[in-house]
Amino acid sequence: MRRENGSCPLMPEEVGLLLRxxxxxxxxxxxxxxxxTFGGQRLLIPLRALFPNLVDRTTLCxxxxxxxxxxxxxxxLADNIFRPALQxxxxxxxxxxxxxxxxxxxxxxxPDRPIYQHEKEGWYAWxxxxxxxxxxxPMDLRKQAHRLIWDxxxxxxxxxAHAFIPGFNNDGSGWPDFSGLVIGQRLYxxxxxxxxxxxxxxxATLFNIMRDDMYHPKRNWTLSVKEHLNRSLSEDGLIWQSLLSKPKSFLSHPLPECSCRIPSVEIPKQIKGKDGRILYGGEEQCPKWMHSARAGGAIDNDKESAEDNEDAVEQLESDVTDVTSCLTSLIDHDEEWDPND
Structure with missing residues (x-):
């Protein structure tokens, strides 16, 4: 049921069949x-059989x-290492x-069975x-930082990459996902x-049709896959992506806000969503929310510049005061100095 609703990711084997x-x-x-994420190298065997030049960061580096x-x-310091009781x-x-x-x-x-180290790692330990x-x-935090670098x-x-196909995006959580961020960056x-x-x-519907014989699809199935994926590259794919992803994550579809402004006369069509935002097509001016954000940023910049100017004036006044006091002390010293002494 979840698969038919589009809530399940595309498995590596299915991606390989789509690419073929x-x-x-x-x-x-x-x-x-x-x-x-897919559960180890075992699930990558079908994809590697279709495309032997399958690599990841562990094989390239x-x-x-x-x-x-x-x-x-x-x-x-390994303070949290589990130590079994002495035998x-x-x-x-x-x-x-x-x-x-x-x-x-x-x-x-x-006698008790010996408890191994791998049985006391992660959530198994508690x-x-x-x-x-x-x-x-601290070791867990360091591993999380390493995962962020690998990601x-x-x-x-x-x-x-020359081409990108997401295995899973739009999970419905409302938070940006990896594939959505990549799609938005490539689009921008x-x-x-x-x-x-x-x-x-x-x-999912296409794979259910030929689930019994996935590696020998009929020509009609191949043509249907080509038509669907080619449409996802066209304007229809952009509009569908904007309807699905943009209300949840602006970064997954940063258009038309982050695109060049062109006159509306040159635009063949403009498609708007239910909230009035333009999903596809240019805009004559920036959206209202961008104006408000820009105004807020300008006010903050003005405040920062005013504070910097005040600091500079205070620093200049203090420098002038120091120079004046120094000159005064030199003059007093000259008046007190006697060449006959």
Missing amino acids: AMAYPSQTIIYLAGSE SETELLDLVSPEAPL KSEQQVIDEWKKAGPRPRPLPPP ITETDKEPDPS ALDYMVSVE ERASSRTYRPDKKKI
Whole structure:
């Protein structure tokens, strides 16, 4: 049900089938951003079988090159490392058994299974012991900072790519997502770049048609995929993206506010949304909300410049006072000086 509503992401295998339907050759180099999101290399096997030149940041960069992206870091004290209880020796167990009291006694419980380090990492370390999540440790914060740097690297590669197809965007949370930010940046910098905007509902319907034989689609299915993806590159895709993404995140579709202003006579058509905003087409003047933001910024700049001028005047007055006092002291010294002394 969620898949038919367009709430599920496109899996790597499905993206590979879409690219093959668009007649991309198998030698095409594909960069997969956020490869760990899909659950490991196992789910990437079908996509790698279709396009062997599948790469990500871990295959393009060595571990040393990735660590060079962050500045030298001081070692952290491992205070929160889980240490299992000390194992008792055989002699200690025998002595405790002899001192346990009168017989008959129940047999001692079997020895506990050793607890490994990977079983005490992440939320596994506290979910069975406490009800509240503990504060992140310095090591957790450092790992989160590293993930942000790796995401920034994926973002730069995605923005500069020859073509971009999002696996998942518009999750409905109202917050900007990775794919939405990439689409908005590519639209702002190079509107002519090949950025696919597939409708996940339509794609789910197409895959349901040939779910039994996905690797041998019929010609009609291939033509339908080509038509849908090519339309997502045209004006229809821009209008659909603006209707879907812009009310939730301006950064995912920064047009026409961040585009050049041209007279409305030269515009073939203007499409407006329910709130009156222009979704596609130019504007003769900037929107009202941009005017108010610009006015607020101008007022702040005027205040800052006035404060800077006041500071400069005060500094100049203090300098003049210092120079005057210095000259006065020199004159007094000359009057008191006697050459016969």
